[in-house]
Amino acid sequence: MPHDHHDHPHTDLPSEPSLRVKALESLLLQKQLINRDALDEIIDTYQNKIGPQNGAKLVAMAWTDQSLKQALLDDPMPVLQQLGFYGRQGEHMKIVENTDDLHNLVVCTLCSCYPWPLLGIPPSWYKSDAYRARAVREPRKVLSEFGVDLPQATKVRVWDSTAEIRYLVLPQRPAGTEGWDIPQLQKIVTRNAMIGTEILPPQNGTLESGEA
Amino acid sequence: MRDEHGPIKPKAFAEPWHAEVFALSVALNEAGAFSWPFWAQRFSKNLKSMPKPDQSQEDHYYLQWLVTLEQILQEAELASEPMVSHWVEAWRQAYLETPHGNAVIPIPPSDPR
Secondary structure (H helix, E strand, O other), X not given: OOOXXXXXXXXXXXXXXXXXXXXXXXXXXXXXXXXXXXXHHHHHHHHHHOOHHHHHHHHHHHHHOHHHHHHHHHOHHHHHHHHOOOOOOOOOEEEEEOOOOEEEEEEOOOOOOOOHHHHOOOOHHHHOHHHHHHHHHOHHHHHHHOOOOOOOOOEEEEEXXXXXXXXXXXXXXXXXXXXXXXXXXXXXXOHHHHHOOOOOOOOOOOOOOOOO | XXXXXXXXXXXXXXXXXXXXXXHHHHHHHHOOOOOHHHHHHHHHHHHOXXXXXXXXXXXXXXXXXHHHHHHHHHHOOOOOHHHHHHHHHHHHHHHHHOEOOOOOOOOOOXXXX
């Protein structure tokens, strides 16, 4: 046994919380309150299929289509359903647009409500007590710790997510991306920009593929 | 509080049990065991506890997630504390008795009811 220093032949014992989760799972499966396929589907979906790439695509589409963008800002749900960006914890979305005058920041002070269909599972810092407590109280300071230093004239609006309503920030399209198509644009849209803790930097005008 | 800016597809779960307890809760919500607003309210209360010094932020978060799920299931009489404990021991025994490399299969405890 390569991992073994002392001589025990059995399988390594998982952590106590891990055993408790296995226990709950076995009990609920035995009672047929849940089934194995549903559990596997959920893990596969959030581990492999859904993530910030969905939101990034939506942002890129909004940047290149004024009427789509307006529809997303006015009433996003029909558009999101049509595009397939709909599902658990994304049943009621609001899209908020960053401008020169207004910067939007999303938090969940309650726990960690987050738009799963567009961004997947939230990052560690979004779930942290520090971020949840401070984003509303001192948003400019929090933003500056993320490297976002806004001009004094720019207003900051903080959106507190709930179990019912989730927010996505539509970041400003960076300079130097004129003429880019959706696949090119979606590559530069980051998760943090869609939460509001990053401003997308100007592009130097040359595409990654080497085209001018 | 800041983390990597890099990959557009970061790792969703740090540990397998984080993913497992997440999936259990989502599946139970979809099966109608509880509503998500109810879940969020209970989870929020438990999240107010502070992490232990040796605990990672993610471990604390998902441990509170697990505690919330255990409490809700116990109150709804869907998973009693004794039955959960029996299953924990069944899993522990199975791990201790299964030779390395073999599938770990617990022996279901008898229902004390």
